[in-house]
Amino acid sequence: MAIEINPVPSVQLSKVADSEKHGENSPYFAGWKAYDEDPYNEMTNPSGVIQMGLAENQVSFDMLEDYLEKHPEASIWGKGAPGFKENALFQDYHGLLSFRKAMASFMEQIRGGRARFDPERVVLTAGATAANELLTFILADPGDALLVPTPYYPGFDRDLRWRTGVRIVPIHCNSSNNFQITPQALEAAYENAESMNLRVRGVLITNPSNPLGATVQRAVLEEILGFVTRKNIHLISDEIYSGSVFSSSEFVSVAEILESRDYKECERVHIVYSLSKDLGLPGFRVGTIYSYNDKVVTTARRMSSFTLISSQTQHLLASMLSNKEFTSRYIETNRARLKKRYDMIIQGLKRAGIKCLRGNAGLFCWMNLSPLLQKPDREGELDLWKTMLHELKLNISPGSSCHCSEPGWFRVCFANMSEQTLEVALARIHNYMDQRKR
């Protein structure tokens, strides 16, 4: 039988493939490009671009390397590789039990034991990027909305919206109260969504916040919990920076609040965690969804088939994170080193006459350059950003890429370089500010 020829021209890709929602055309990524083309190197390229737009944690690798040195069985399956076969075959989407237990325990340690985590509720995904997208697929339908406080991580535009078809409606925060979320802002965002005929399915917060580098206060968390309960929607708390809070007592996880209330209304709360920031292992792709909702746990587990963590990596980290002596020492030392870096950059910027938001966590600070703007608008901010990039050769992230409603704020990372490099960066800023005075 002859095959009928279709007169229609070549078939298109899907709308998703053609859309720009991957977000990669924003200035945020243009800065990376400039860095890639002319990267700073202490020896070989001392006048190159210093990367301060990458929220990586490079201050604590020595502890991880030391652990691996002492525990080779974590990575090479022991002499003669017993356990290799079993490990290589393990593709159960429940994840390695020993690893789930280790993750739950690590999350508890980070929260100073103020919240308990059940390994049976830990769902593993290849990174928090996957976890956030997965939760969005589960909690919202195409065309629905999630409310997200500004400023927020630029990657959310892709992670929450691209393939899911879900919309983000901003909860506007501003410097008048240190960018904290207010009940009025929550209501306004909800009403805004309604006026656009969007069905709100949940609120997503990042705590500690990226890009603010600050924890969300207990009172605000309680407000948010009250809000989502009244509206009968979900709450996603992205806590991937929880291990980077400089002082343990300053971090309140939504998990703690739920526990203190005997888990009332907990089925609407879901926590995202990852080892990319706290442990500095973004390449290993380790994320998790912790949900108090059984149906979400079951569904997320099934969906995680599309984004499982390599069993080789699960095995490695199960070993590392089960070692409580190691983890408690790591958490404490990592915190102290990050605090030291933070103090260094804050002091350095202060000496240059630049103020930052008071921060207490994260791998970055939220810098206020609004007094330097030629024009107090987005265009003025982008001009200043270009100056930073091309004259000072510092790649920092403009607040507009984080959807900040006030122009002039920038996120500056401090943990992805050596102390010397940070000094060089601060010196460049100092010189620039001096020149401006003249």
Added chain:
Amino acid sequence: MGMLSRKATCNSHGQDSSYFLGWQEYEKNPYHETLNPTGIIQMGLAENQLSFDLPESWIAENPDAAGFKRNGESIFRELALFQDYHGLPAFKNALVSFMSEIRGNKVNFDPSNIVLMAGATSANETLMFCLAEAGDAILIPTPYYPGFDRDLKWRTGAEIVPIQCTSSNGFRITSAALEEAYSAAQKRNLRVKAVLVTNPSNPLGTTMIKDELNLLVTFVIAKGIHLVSDEIYSGTVFSSPSFTSIVEVLAGRPDCQGSDVWDRVHVVYSLSKDLGLPGFRVGAIYSSNRAVVDAATKMSSFGLVSSQTQYFLSAMLSDKKFTSRYISENQRRLKTRHDSLVHGLKEAGIRCLESNAGLFCWVDMSHLLREKTFKAEIDLWKKIVYEVRLNISPGSSCHCTEPGWFRVCFANMTEETLELAMQRIKEFVASASSAILRGGCERRRGRRHPSSTDKSLGKKFLTKWVFRLSSSHLREADDR
């Protein structure tokens, strides 16, 4: 309580299918040589456990690869920070080289056309996100891997329309079947976006012959649609005809020279079957369509391969001595196992589709069905799971058009376990035949039904390949 999304509440994850239920039963009562010798033997899992000794000895001789070292120097930091969705160049190079080697170096793959993903499950779904959406259809020849229902449809919203294949010609794809599937999709108001084939086939265990491949290429050229070739079993071809990749066929056709069909052919690969490493989550999309590679690369952010694993495998797969030895030895062992299973089943009077690849056989048990229906197939399947204690996959879970076919895996167990499984089947068939002989006579004597039924019963009884399983607890109210 706020509800969940439609995707969360629907059944497109496919977990209620028998494919997964069999697994559950196995998990409740798993066979173990010493601890549970009467347990269920898992023959529903397409894993390759025959060749682990080869990577194990490689690891012992090359401890640096898994130890985050390169030439004795630690590269832990570099790997820990490496999250570039373009993938580790050394790994992509090693992977395309391995893919070439599997194809007898008749094809060369460009590493810049590869997108790494956490497993073929992830690769297939991502490719679908790039090619299709709600309102679109993908044509897939039956029988097919049950996981496709989830992987290709669940979150993408796309539909699968089957290309019906039958045993009349060894389940090969015909142009008539292709056209019928295309029309069926149109009748459902679906836009056909692609044909997806698995070559070598799961569950058939056969490689597609050149005629079939050419037919497919002609079809997608004529319709102006995409062609996805899932070649995850390409390294498991153990006897002739040798494997012909779709890329080879395209390269050999004059009408494809400089044609835009090259933009519409995409290959999916994985190390889960050929190398037996499903836990490591290594999959890939190969395409010469720049837009697809770009979109898929960005999407791979949702399922990157661990850099730890990329590095380890780049070292192992760059070792040509290892790969050439592995490929040939693995194939040799698969052939031996395959032959054991086929022989064992033959002794029980059971035939298999003639096959030259894969980790399983496509077995014809239609003569053991009470009647030629899928209900009877499921009844037989339940008997095999609960009484014979073998978890095999019923053809209906693979959307086979004809009842009575089962996929039986042979590479995920020891030789002894396989022999035991064969023994159990022989015993089952033997007892079934004798029960039928007894049951048939008793039935005729005690019959009070009208004679027409009697005649049809007699006819059934006399039909060469139809044995009725008449064990009393299986007899149904409407059994004639």
